[in-house]
Structure formats: structure tokens, C-alpha cells
Amino acid sequence: MSDVSLVTLLWVFVTFFAAGLVKGVTGMGLPTVAMGLLGAVMSPLAAASLLIAPSFVTNVWQLMAGPRLGALAARLWPMLLAIALGTVLGAAWIARGDAETTTGLLGIALALYAGVTLFGRQCRVPPRMERALSPLVGGATGLVTGATGVFVIPAVPYLQALNLPKNDLVQALGLSFTASTVALAFGLGAxxxxxxxxxxxxxxxxxxxLGGMWAGQRVRDRISPAAFRRGFLIALLLLxxxxxxxxxY
Incomplete structure (x- = not known):
């Protein structure tokens, strides 16, 4: 790390504290916030490389917190496998190092996620369609992850549309994000x-x-998570x- 400036080091630490804070308050958002803030000052490739360890640790923590890990993994394995395959394939794009193009794609992914979450209507996926949709959603999520480092489109809206109980949804998101993180690390390494x-x-x-997550969990009961999440999404949309x-330009 001898070539990393003090300013860059401080920005990385501030970014991950802020990303952890958002995750602590809302239960998600660490990779998205980190890619947005880091991608504003460095290439998406460099940002994605820095994301690997914090995303892995915090998402494993999240997926292990619930009691239905085995059942959810058995239900969602087609999506998870497709995420992994799509991410490894898509990583070839971000690994090319075309900072201008990947920055634009990252911006589109961030704006799309924020816009859909803020203004989109909540949909429901009928159980009979889940078997067909899961690998398609997983593959699309993987390609977006590999190209931009953002894990959320379209996996998050899809998982929300499955009408899972709250704790199951949190654990399912942890599973999806962990699969994306491991596959992204493998793809970048390959x-x-x-x-x-x-x-x-x-x-x-x-x-x-982790410090940001702890702080976010402490303040979650003192603020409105819904209002905090709305403000975060508006800022993410603008970014x-x-x-x-x-x-x-």
C-alpha cells in the first residue's frame, strides 16, 4: 500500500464507515454506497476490489443471523448459481479497466436501483413463476455485478417481490450479496x-x-429508518x- 495516499486512505475508511452506517440502519446498502462513493473518486475496478472483504464479512454476518439459512439456500439455489456464473462472466468487462465506460454503467445501475426503489410499485411474483424467473434474475444480477460492482439490480426487487417474511428477506438478501461478493472476487482474480x-x-x-454497522444499529431506534432510507436513496439517485x-462531458 506504499503508493496509497493518506487522502485516499481516509476516503476509503470514511466511505466504509458511512456504508456500514447505512447498512446498520436499513439492513442493506453497504456495497451500493461503497461503490457509489468510491466510484466518484476512483475507477469502478479499484472500488470493486476494495469492496470484497467488507462486503463478504458484513453479508456473512447478515445471512447467519436468521434461522432458515438451509431452507432459503435450497429455495434460492438456481438464482444464486446464476448470480455466480453471470458475475464471473461479467467481471471481464470491469477488469478491462475502461474507467469512463464502467463509471457510466455504474452510475446507471445506481440511479436505476434508487429510482425503482423510490418510485416503483411493489410487485408480487406468483409461486408458479419462481422456478423460471430465479435463474433469469440471477443471471442478470450477475452480469450487472460483474460489469459495475453493484449487487442489487434486479435481485433486490425480485426478492422483495417473493413476499418473504421480514427475517427471511434479510437472510435471503445476505445470501444473494454473499454469492455476488465471492463470485466478484473470483472473477476479478481470474x-x-x-x-x-x-x-x-x-x-x-x-x-x-463494522464500526459503521454498530453505529447504525445504535441510532436505528432514535430515527425513522424509512425517512433515513428515503434520503439515502435520493442522494444515491443524484450521484x-x-x-x-x-x-x-
Whole structure:
């Protein structure tokens, strides 16, 4: 890490604390916030490399917190497998290092997620369609993850549409994000895009991410999570629009 400036190091730590804070309050959002804030000042490839360890640790923590891990894994395995395959394939795009294009794609993914969550109507997936839709949603999520480092489109709206109980939904999101994280790490490594210095900095970033999660959980009962989430999504929408338009100027 000898070539990492103090300003960059501080920004990485502030970013992961903020991302952990959002996750602590809302139960999700760490990879999305981290990619948005880091992608504003560095290439999406570098941001995705730094994301690996904090995302893995916090999402394993999330998926292990519920009692139905085995049942959910058995139900969602077609989606999870497709996420993994799609992410490894899509990682070839982000590993090319075309910062201008991937920044634009990252902005589109962030804005799309924020817009759908803020303004989209809640849908329901009939049980009879789940078997056919799960691998399609997983594959699409994997390709978006591999190309941008963002794990949420379309997996999060799809899982919400399954009408799972609250605790099951949180655990299912943890499963999806963990599969995306592991596959992204494998994809970046397979394309020679995950360097040792980035792996070390990613490991160090676990500490502020966990600190932010702890802080978010402490303040969750003192604020309105719904209002906090709405403000976070509006900020994410604006950031995504700016990043999507950046290659145009």
C-alpha cells in the first residue's frame, strides 16, 4: 500500500464507515454506497476490489443471523448459481479497466436501483413463476455485478417481490450479496485484476464497515429508518445520474 495516499486512505475508511452506517440502519446498502462513493473518486475496478472483504464479512454476518439459512439456500439455489456464473462472466468487462465506460454503467445501475426503489410499485411474483424467473434474475444480477460492482439490480426487487417474511428477506438478501461478493472476487482474480495491495486495503476496510454497522444499529431506534432510507436513496439517485452523465462531458 506504499503508493496509497493518506487522502485516499481516509476516503476509503470514511466511505466504509458511512456504508456500514447505512447498512446498520436499513439492513442493506453497504456495497451500493461503497461503490457509489468510491466510484466518484476512483475507477469502478479499484472500488470493486476494495469492496470484497467488507462486503463478504458484513453479508456473512447478515445471512447467519436468521434461522432458515438451509431452507432459503435450497429455495434460492438456481438464482444464486446464476448470480455466480453471470458475475464471473461479467467481471471481464470491469477488469478491462475502461474507467469512463464502467463509471457510466455504474452510475446507471445506481440511479436505476434508487429510482425503482423510490418510485416503483411493489410487485408480487406468483409461486408458479419462481422456478423460471430465479435463474433469469440471477443471471442478470450477475452480469450487472460483474460489469459495475453493484449487487442489487434486479435481485433486490425480485426478492422483495417473493413476499418473504421480514427475517427471511434479510437472510435471503445476505445470501444473494454473499454469492455476488465471492463470485466478484473470483472473477476479478481470474482476470488478474485483484492485486495484493488492494486485498490488504480491502481487509483493513472491514474495521470501519463494522464500526459503521454498530453505529447504525445504535441510532436505528432514535430515527425513522424509512425517512433515513428515503434520503439515502435520493442522494444515491443524484450521484448515479451525475456518474452516468460524466462520460458525456
Amino acid at each position: 482476470h488478474g485484476a485483484f492485486r495484493a495491495d488492494e486485498a490488504l486495503l480491502s481487509a483493513l476496510a472491514v474495521l470501519p464497515a 448515479g445520474c451525475e456518474m452516468a452523465a460524466r462520460p458525456l
